[in-house]
Amino acid sequence: MKTRFAVPVLAHVLALIVMAPLLWVVISALRPASDVFTFGWPKNWTLENLRYVLFEIPMPLFLMNSAIVSIVVTVVALFFHSMAAYALARLRFPGRAFLFSGIMSTLLVSLPVILVPLFLVAKQLNLLDSYAGLIVPSIFHAFGIFLLRQYYLNIPKELEEAADLDGCGYWRRYWSVILPLSRPILASLSVLFFLANWNAFLWPLTITRNPDLRVIQLGMSGLQGQYAAAWNLVLAAAVIAAIPTVVVFVLGQKRLVDAMKTSGLK
Structure with missing residues (x-):
């Protein structure tokens, strides 16, 4: 029973650890230049950084x-x-x-x-x-x-053999049989x-x-x-x-x- 609940909790903790740096990057991109390395939830938000990167x-x-x-x-x-x-x-x-x-x-x-x-x-x-x-x-x-x-x-050869019976060559087998299955x-x-x-x-x-x-x-x-x-x-x-x-x-x-x-x- 403990394992049943411990595994999902551990998975969520690891997911948060992985996502934390990505979330920090997104938040920092929306901070003013003076607050870019400030930890915590930003008090001021700005789109100036994105605007400058896109248009300047x-x-x-x-x-x-x-x-x-x-x-x-x-x-x-x-x-x-x-x-x-x-x-x-x-x-x-x-x-x-x-x-x-x-x-x-x-x-x-x-x-x-x-x-x-x-x-x-x-x-x-x-x-x-x-x-x-x-x-x-x-x-x-x-x-x-x-x-x-x-x-x-792993594709059954019978599919290609059936194409052979219809007169298909290698190219037709590849194009009409193999590619759709791929x-x-x-x-x-x-x-x-x-x-x-x-x-x-x-x-x-x-x-x-x-x-x-x-x-x-x-x-x-x-x-x-x-x-x-x-x-x-x-x-x-x-x-x-x-x-x-x-x-x-x-x-x-x-x-x-x-x-x-x-x-x-x-």
Whole structure:
């Protein structure tokens, strides 16, 4: 009986501990500059911090750049990852296991390790200071291929065999049978890919020098450097930057959990 009540209480306490810093950020963004580090419920509220961030600095441009990069990378990555995963899950060809092992081995290599050679390749391809430079190197990720492959391995082969009887080739089977069944896992991966690219900092910092191509994370870092003491503006920018990620996560939360439960290893 004690455990029955102790577990929910503990869960609520842990949730409050996690939410407390986020709540402090939101409240501090609505404080005057003189009270930003004052603890307790603020006596004075102001929207000046949000107004300044939105209209006095190019925050809408930063948000638009991040949205373009995140959406394009997510859509293109899901399309190519799903094709690669389907080939690795269903097609039989020499070297398939070796190819899959090579793809998975890239998970052991972090971005800082390949940052310099990746930059040199982008330079040779004239991708510096362009949307293509921000988008193309971010498309491939072994985790997406792995998760989709495991999901496809759990799809009954009888569905594809029935499509074969109707004269469907590999492409028709993939487009008409596999993709419609992949909506839960694709929705969950779209959340992960969008959040990862929205929060990207190191690669955009390396590939771009044009202020008009700054993504939201670069814009916030520049704000903090330019106004080192104006933490109220930094926190206001952080709140604005977090809104799209919260919306995307809330919309895709159910699909994300369902896909994680149904894409077990096989």
